[in-house]
Amino acid sequence: MNFNKNDANKLLQIIKSRRDVRGNRFTSQAVEEEKLQMILEAAIAAPSVGFSQPWKFVIIKNQQIKDSIYNNFVDENTKAKEIFKDKELYAKLKLEGIKEAPLNIAVLYEETDKEILGMTSMKKMGEYSVVCAIQNMWLMARALNIGLGWVSILNEKKVLASIHAPKNTKLIAYLCLGYVHEFLDTPELQTLEWETKKSIENCSVIL
Ligand SMILES: Cc1cc2nc3c(=O)[nH]c(=O)nc-3n(C[C@H](O)[C@H](O)[C@H](O)COP(=O)(O)O)c2cc1C
Numbered sequence: 001m002n003f004n005k006n007d008a009n010k011l012l013q014i015i016k017s018r019r020d021v022r023g024n025r026f027t028s029q030a031v032e033e034e035k036l037q038m039i040l041e042a043a044i045a046a047p048s049v050g051f052s053q054p055w056k057f058v059i060i061k062n063q064q065i066k067d068s069i070y071n072n073f074v075d076e077n078t079k080a081k082e083i084f085k086d087k088e089l090y091a092k093l094k095l096e097g098i099k100e101a102p103l104n105i106a107v108l109y110e111e112t113d114k115e116i117l118g119m120t121s122m123k124k125m126g127e128y129s130v131v132c133a134i135q136n137m138w139l140m141a142r143a144l145n146i147g148l149g150w151v152s153i154l155n156e157k158k159v160l161a162s163i164h165a166p167k168n169t170k171l172i173a174y175l176c177l178g179y180v181h182e183f184l185d186t187p188e189l190q191t192l193e194w195e196t197k198k199s200i201e202n203c204s205v206i207l
Pocket of ligand 1: 096151186187
């Protein structure tokens with residue numbers, strides 16, 4: 001199949017209007033099963049080293065599990081606050097939407113003893129493959145007007161215990177998904193002057 005310029009422009013528009021969505025912007029409207037399936041379909045269409053497809057998705061709707069993950073976040077975030085100079089600004093940031101988002105998904109990397117083509121030298125390629133699946137989910141969610149937020153201020157071992165994850169798995173991402181009141185035009189951390197946006201010239205070299 002060949003795509004045209006309009007298709008490419010539409011894709012760029014979706015990519016540029018993807019945002020990390022935190023708690024205060026989610027509505028309580030449930031995500032339809034059909035839309036969740038499209039997001040998962042996008043995930044498993046991602047590239048993976050040696051076509052290993054080392055991902056596992058744990059769909060969390062259970063309030064008790066969400067509560068335990070939220071408490072985990074609060075503990076870790078309290079420690080994180082002490083690390084940064086601008087503690088006042090850090091304390092103002094909303095950095096998750098675990099309870100507000102109707103749907104949480106833990107994305108796991110499944111380790112295997114099997115040799116994987118392409119992973120013989122660089123051992124992290126399996127985990128990077130899972131990240132590719134996550135980006136696909138993020139973009140498909142945005143195309144469906146569903147917000148997604150990535151929460152990484154978590155104790156990995158405790159998350160794995162809370163979701164009864166198999167022993168051979170690692171946590172790559174904890175995602176919060178749901179419909180939103182609005183999608184911001186600009187990354188929040190940019191608006192709040194926590195970080196500045198790099199230009200193409202700033203992050204590329206020509207050799
Ligand atoms: C690996 C990864 C981990 C992240 N962890 C968090 C997090 O714990 N809390 C949070 O609020 N945002 C998190 N984010 C979202 C980033 O803050 C966000 O992508 C960045 O500020 C740019 O904003 P945008 O995604 O809206 O363009 C994470 C993003 C990535 C890619």
